[in-house]
Amino acid sequence: MKKRVIQLLLLAFISILPFTFLTDKVSADEQQQEQSPFNSEQYDYTTYQEIEEKLQSLDKNSNRVTLEVVGQSTNGQNIYSVIVSDPQAKGKYGKIQALRKKMFKNPGKAQEWVDKHPDFKVPFMINGSIHGNEFVGSDAVMQLIERFAFEDDEVTKNILEKNILIFNVVVNPDGRINATRFNGEGIDLNRDYITQSQPETQASVEMITEWNPMVFLDLHGYVQYSSEKPGLIEPTTPPHNPNYEYDLYSKWALDQAEAMEKEIVTHKEDYTSDLYKNLEGVHIPRRDAEYGWDDYPPIFAPMYAMYHGAYGATIEAPNNTWDGVEWQINAVMGALKFATNHKNEMIKDQIEVFKRGINFHHPTHEEGFFPHAYVLPVDDKDPTGTHKAVKHLKANDIDVEKAKQPFTVNGEQYEAGTFIVPMDQAKAGLANTMLWDGEDISYDTPAMYDISAWSLPELWGFEAIAVDEKLDAQAVKVNKINHKGELDGKGPYQIPNSSVQAVALVNQLLQNGIPVHQDNQGNFYVESQPGNDLRKAVAESGLTLTTSEIPNEAQTLDNLKVAILKDGGMWKSQSHSGTKIALERLGFEVDEVHPRQVAEQGLSDYDVFVYSGTDRLISYELSAANQPFGLKNEQQFENFKRHINAFATNGGSYIAVGAGASKATKTLGLTDVTINLGQSNSNGIVRVNYENTPLTAGYKDTDIGFVYSPVWYTNITNQTVAASFKQQNFFKAGFWKNREDARGKAVIIQENEKDVTLIGLEAGFRDHTDYLYRLLSNAIFE
Numbered sequence: 001m002k003k004r005v006i007q008l009l010l011l012a013f014i015s016i017l018p019f020t021f022l023t024d025k026v027s028a029d030e031q032q033q034e035q036s037p038f039n040s041e042q043y044d045y046t047t048y049q050e051i052e053e054k055l056q057s058l059d060k061n062s063n064r065v066t067l068e069v070v071g072q073s074t075n076g077q078n079i080y081s082v083i084v085s086d087p088q089a090k091g092k093y094g095k096i097q098a099l100r101k102k103m104f105k106n107p108g109k110a111q112e113w114v115d116k117h118p119d120f121k122v123p124f125m126i127n128g129s130i131h132g133n134e135f136v137g138s139d140a141v142m143q144l145i146e147r148f149a150f151e152d153d154e155v156t157k158n159i160l161e162k163n164i165l166i167f168n169v170v171v172n173p174d175g176r177i178n179a180t181r182f183n184g185e186g187i188d189l190n191r192d193y194i195t196q197s198q199p200e201t202q203a204s205v206e207m208i209t210e211w212n213p214m215v216f217l218d219l220h221g222y223v224q225y226s227s228e229k230p231g232l233i234e235p236t237t238p239p240h241n242p243n244y245e246y247d248l249y250s251k252w253a254l255d256q257a258e259a260m261e262k263e264i265v266t267h268k269e270d271y272t273s274d275l276y277k278n279l280e281g282v283h284i285p286r287r288d289a290e291y292g293w294d295d296y297p298p299i300f301a302p303m304y305a306m307y308h309g310a311y312g313a314t315i316e317a318p319n320n321t322w323d324g325v326e327w328q329i330n331a332v333m334g335a336l337k338f339a340t341n342h343k344n345e346m347i348k349d350q351i352e353v354f355k356r357g358i359n360f361h362h363p364t365h366e367e368g369f370f371p372h373a374y375v376l377p378v379d380d381k382d383p384t385g386t387h388k389a390v391k392h393l394k395a396n397d398i399d400v401e402k403a404k405q406p407f408t409v410n411g412e413q414y415e416a417g418t419f420i421v422p423m424d425q426a427k428a429g430l431a432n433t434m435l436w437d438g439e440d441i442s443y444d445t446p447a448m449y450d451i452s453a454w455s456l457p458e459l460w461g462f463e464a465i466a467v468d469e470k471l472d473a474q475a476v477k478v479n480k481i482n483h484k485g486e487l488d489g490k491g492p493y494q495i496p497n498s499s500v501q502a503v504a505l506v507n508q509l510l511q512n513g514i515p516v517h518q519d520n521q522g523n524f525y526v527e528s529q530p531g532n533d534l535r536k537a538v539a540e541s542g543l544t545l546t547t548s549e550i551p552n553e554a555q556t557l558d559n560l561k562v563a564i565l566k567d568g569g570m571w572k573s574q575s576h577s578g579t580k581i582a583l584e585r586l587g588f589e590v591d592e593v594h595p596r597q598v599a600e601q602g603l604s605d606y607d608v609f610v611y612s613g614t615d616r617l618i619s620y621e622l623s624a625a626n627q628p629f630g631l632k633n634e635q636q637f638e639n640f641k642r643h644i645n646a647f648a649t650n651g652g653s654y655i656a657v658g659a660g661a662s663k664a665t666k667t668l669g670l671t672d673v674t675i676n677l678g679q680s681n682s683n684g685i686v687r688v689n690y691e692n693t694p695l696t697a698g699y700k701d702t703d704i705g706f707v708y709s710p711v712w713y714t715n716i717t718n719q720t721v722a723a724s725f726k727q728q729n730f731f732k733a734g735f736w737k738n739r740e741d742a743r744g745k746a747v748i749i750q751e752n753e754k755d756v757t758l759i760g761l762e763a764g765f766r767d768h769t770d771y772l773y774r775l776l777s778n779a780i781f782e
Contacts, residue, residue: 045135062149071203074184077173084165104426107355125213132175137219140328186577193304197767216305221317230318235286236295243433263334307430309350357428371466376419384501385462407473438733453734461771489547491528497698505541507587510559517554522697560607566592568629575613579764599636602643612657615664659711678710684734687726694782695722705761712745723748
């Protein structure tokens, strides 16, 4: 119920979103003219263009400021980092780096070093407006930068004497320019930190791994649980991810939050509105709630930073006003004063996190929770999934080794070249949360805030074998991977339907006019080609293609035109964006089509239509906030329905992905099965029985799937079942109460009399389900 209240409050802020947002990116100049079309209070927030201009001025006029461009957004806008420090400390950045090296190589010595060097400064990092329409975050960051760039009061001098301040000024430039929660790709960046699919997240992660901040604050809005305690500051409610050294974080987190609260309350007379003048405190979930605001999944920025030892916290302002900005500033100042006063003790406990990892000593965990190592075997023909994983681990400051010679573990022999992730390393908690299978927490808590399972090996499709004994293997540290694919033999060549890279190669060849064939097992074939185009494409793919005759039954594939129904931002998100990313990663050229566009123009220009998102996209009874994204009236709905049915009847391929799309498919009259729904906040990794059909090519008989707002199908009469939940023990990890009705039920079906496919699994969920992406390409090519 509490989460629902927050959702309704947040939704109120988008009630006047202009329709121009649907189709065109708003430029910085246009946003400057419109000023603030997205916030109901109409406060004159600082535009992205104004921020850029002010940053240049600050960099020029303050010797405390170092301005850097640390990346570009999806739409090509600069992502700015600002470091503010005592000018005398600029030459001592090396002292921080020296301490960082000691943390990871000899943490005991690092703790001793802290006591011997009282003048060292700790990194303190602040993220501004990861959600673009939560404008107060970056406005607060700008005022904080200006204060610490120029002021000379005792508080400012004391803080700069003991801290280096690192600001990610506008985490989400596209969102601020376009006045949206998400980035230019439609992704909620504060759900992207375990997968890091977006350039904005990657820039943030690089800053975290470079500085290893002691404190990490993420500035958001807007939450009002009550008028007495408006706003919210973490720490959170349970459950807590078991891969944390949570006792070390918890030792300081609540005190830090209450220090922020105290600073906010102390300055309440400085606010202008009654809400702020009359506040008595702040909602701190750990202190004030039982459940519903957890730190379990490592998808949020502060939760991710905690794996690097930071004392992370989400800071949610009460509303979108200059009072909200001042509230954020006071919260940050409270944390800065607290960290400054407890600098030595807090950083020693941060170092203790790394010490426990290196010493393989985790006193608050049951013995055996952390394996001694993970073994990552490599498929010689298609190593792309494993290579993606190794690159990802290394980008996250995790050590990976490569075996120099064959070795044996638990009676199984592994070849030279096998990757090993030793777990006696500083960031063992982050390595384990990425590589473990997860757990079923369905009955540990009444509610979860977001996903509860994310196993990268299972959802990205690579093996990570947990080893509970010390490895006897000669190995060297992996620095980088430069693997190239190759052609083996004179052709024709088989492209196995084994990975995203394999399908992307197929699409690249088709788009270059090179014929590709597919057999009834889902594998692809290409003839040897004159010139170097095929060899170059294969080298870039990372695959090794072996010579194989093309089966007689193999069909020649067409280069298909694919459309996906666009969700412009209903319920603060773009529900189709994950599937769109999946299709693009698979190499398809994809056009987004708005519901009104389909109603008015139909789909005659396309071969494939994908519906992945909320069923409300085909509704015309919508709130003011959502009206721009759906249909205008009943006539438009009837036109939409007529065009979709004509498309499916006349040879077009219609694919529905997930619960919302399945409900819409029934509404459109494309299926007569019963659509069954689990609780909307249920999600997790499931065991699936895949039938031997073209839709399931490349998957084992018993394999995994992923559900989010689960759906399954019954009363099947004129459909073919391609996959079902397993009959027994079908739920592996995550949060799904009362799931027994789904046991053994169909989760992928195809209509027998028209090309309509319903995929109940979330095959394109954010960037989590790389392994399941091929369900989409199978459905398209089938």
